[in-house]
Amino acid sequence: MIEKRPGFNRRKFLSATAATGAVAALPAIPGCSSAKKAKVVIVGGGFGGATCAKYISLADPDIEITLIERNRNFVTCPFSNSVIGGFKKMSAITHSYEGLLDRGINVLIDSVTAIDSAAHEVTLASGDRLSYDRLVLSPGIDMIWNAIEGYDEAAAQIMPHAWKAGPQTILLRNQLEAMKDGGLVVISAPEYPYRCPPAPYERASLIAHYLARHKPRSKIIILDAKDKYTKQPLFEEGWRRLYPQGMIEWVAGGKGGRVTGVDPLTKTFFSDGGALKADVGNVVPPQQAAAIARLAGVVDDDEWCRIDPLTFESKTVKNIHVLGDACVAGAMPKSGFSANNQGKVTAAALVALLNGREVGEPFFLNTCYSLLSPDYGISINAAYRATPAGIVALLGSGATSPLDAPDSVRKDAAKYAGGWYASITGEMFTKG
Amino acid sequence: MPVKPPAHFFLIAVSLVMIFAASASAEETIAVPKVGIIATTCTTCHGEDGRSPGSIPSLAGKGRQDIIDKLRAFKSGDRPSTIMGRIMVPFDEGGIDELATYFAARTK
Numbered sequence: 360m361i362e363k364r365p366g367f368n369r370r371k372f373l374s375a376t377a378a379t380g381a382v383a384a385l386p387a388i389p390g391c392s393s394a395k396k397a398k399v400v401i402v403g404g405g406f407g408g409a410t411c412a413k414y415i416s417l418a419d420p421d422i423e424i425t426l427i428e429r430n431r432n433f434v435t436c437p438f439s440n441s442v443i444g445g446f447k448k449m450s451a452i453t454h455s456y457e458g459l460l461d462r463g464i465n466v467l468i469d470s471v472t473a474i475d476s477a478a479h480e481v482t483l484a485s486g487d488r489l490s491y492d493r494l495v496l497s498p499g500i501d502m503i504w505n506a507i508e509g510y511d512e513a514a515a516q517i518m519p520h521a522w523k524a525g526p527q528t529i530l531l532r533n534q535l536e537a538m539k540d541g542g543l544v545v546i547s548a549p550e551y552p553y554r555c556p557p558a559p560y561e562r563a564s565l566i567a568h569y570l571a572r573h574k575p576r577s578k579i580i581i582l583d584a585k586d587k588y589t590k591q592p593l594f595e596e597g598w599r600r601l602y603p604q605g606m607i608e609w610v611a612g613g614k615g616g617r618v619t620g621v622d623p624l625t626k627t628f629f630s631d632g633g634a635l636k637a638d639v640g641n642v643v644p645p646q647q648a649a650a651i652a653r654l655a656g657v658v659d660d661d662e663w664c665r666i667d668p669l670t671f672e673s674k675t676v677k678n679i680h681v682l683g684d685a686c687v688a689g690a691m692p693k694s695g696f697s698a699n700n701q702g703k704v705t706a707a708a709l710v711a712l713l714n715g716r717e718v719g720e721p722f723f724l725n726t727c728y729s730l731l732s733p734d735y736g737i738s739i740n741a742a743y744r745a746t747p748a749g750i751v752a753l754l755g756s757g758a759t760s761p762l763d764a765p766d767s768v769r770k771d772a773a774k775y776a777g778g779w780y781a782s783i784t785g786e787m788f789t790k791g
Numbered sequence: 792m793p794v795k796p797p798a799h800f801f802l803i804a805v806s807l808v809m810i811f812a813a814s815a816s817a818e819e820t821i822a823v824p825k826v827g828i829i830a831t832t833c834t835t836c837h838g839e840d841g842r843s844p845g846s847i848p849s850l851a852g853k854g855r856q857d858i859i860d861k862l863r864a865f866k867s868g869d870r871p872s873t874i875m876g877r878i879m880v881p882f883d884e885g886g887i888d889e890l891a892t893y894f895a896a897r898t899k
Contacts, residue, residue, distance in 0.1 A: 724832040755818030781845025
């Protein structure tokens with residue numbers, strides 16, 4: 360057992376864990392000698408998994424929690440468009456797991472190679488095995504390569520998706536910086552469902568913010584598989600208010616916007632509307648639950664995971680819970696806010712189940728803020744409840760920012776978007 | 792295999808349906824049986840335990856009546872807001888009261 364002791368360096372600990380794969384031997388509460396009553400293993404340290412880990416530990420310190428995450432640091436998709444727009448640094452959207460470690464949660468920088476749901480056992484790349492009473496998967500999404508012909512992992516190094524924040528975010532930002540004035544940026548947006556419905560349009564907005572100041576003869580075209588999109592009137596109004604006329608052009612799916620193929624060598628998009636050659640090409644491809652969900656056997660034919668809306672337990676494999684973007688949460692969008700609320704509901708359900716108590720009725724909120732410039736924010740929100748048939752929005756609870764609001768209201772919304780980010784990441788990553 | 796929902800879950804679902812049937816309103820309010828779960832949806836913006844690290848106001852340790860007054864005013868529209876008026880739609884008087892009690896009792 361590794362004991363917490365004076366001078367123990369958490370950064371070194373994380374490194375040692377990653378290097379040696381030392382697992383399972385870490386006390387969840389250093390110095391606490393009593394045996395833990397149950398083991399929960401959580402795979403994926405994003406908005407769903409990190410929040411779930413934190414809230415289980417808040418509700419019941421006697422549950423041993425192990426969080427397995429592939430990456431040393433978590434880079435958030437929220438506000439990654441601000442990095443792409445050039446007014447946030449990567450460091451502002453990068454978070455470490457040390458706060459969770461300080462709470463007594465076992466954080467392992469490792470990846471899962473096998474799940475034995477009959478034996479309740481997870482095998483890690485390091486070779487170690489972890490047993491669980493309940494397994495939580497919050498793995499996010501993977502791209503479906505070649506769903507758009509020619510768009511595979513290699514193509515993503517030339518035409519980034521930047522739909523998982525990190526090196527892809529930097530790649531897209533660097534391409535925009537290198538682009539000549541008068542260049543053409545093309546963004547392709549997929550059909551639903553995909554991670555963060557308003558994000559392609561926020562991205563176009565914040566790229567326009569950069570181009571309008573530094574490369575004003577440039578243009579952005581959004582090729583969309585859809586015929587309408589979330590907060591569309593608010594985005595269109597904002598673009599009229601903020602940017603030169605015609606700087607952002609949106610092409611509906613029914614009018615040639617549906618992209619079916621790309622040629623990465625020439626950065627060309629192919630759609631019903633013909634071929635369009637970009638200077639910077641950003642492909643947001645169709646998506647699916649991340650590979651670990653397939654490994655666990657919890658995906659359906661449509662490549663997403665069906666869950667019980669009260670507990671987020673998989674409908675196909677007992678004692679495995681799936682939350683966040685990978686699951687089908689009825690009316691809830693795939694967003695960081697949704698995953699956060701699902702993490703809390705799952706935590707409450709697991710604590711109840713592992714203590715032999717009745718599971719409470721879940722209630723969820725979602726708010727998606729979008730920035731159209733650093734000082735211009737809009738939002739959409741709704742409240743949800745679980746029914747035996749699935750998660751539904753409460754009647755009358757869904758709404759957006761009003762049209763025609765003064766700039767001061769948009770500025771306040773942008774300020775509160777930043778406040779939301781501070782709060783949600785604080786919940787996830789501070790010791791609390 | 793899904794976990795069987797507790798029996799009272801269905802009762803609540805049924806009672807909500809009955810409320811809607813009896814009401815001409817197009818707005819649905821949520822029963823607040825587990826205020827902890829409801830309150831933690833607030834903290835996604837207002838900070839863990841209602842202690843905000845950023846630009847959104849904290850709730851922890853505010854006066855109970857002060858919270859009630861503000862939430863009522865957001866709901867009615869008497870107090871202008873960017874988003875709180877919309878957020879308050881599903882909360883009735885009982886929900887407002889429970890949330891105010893919950894956050895007033897948190898440590899600042």
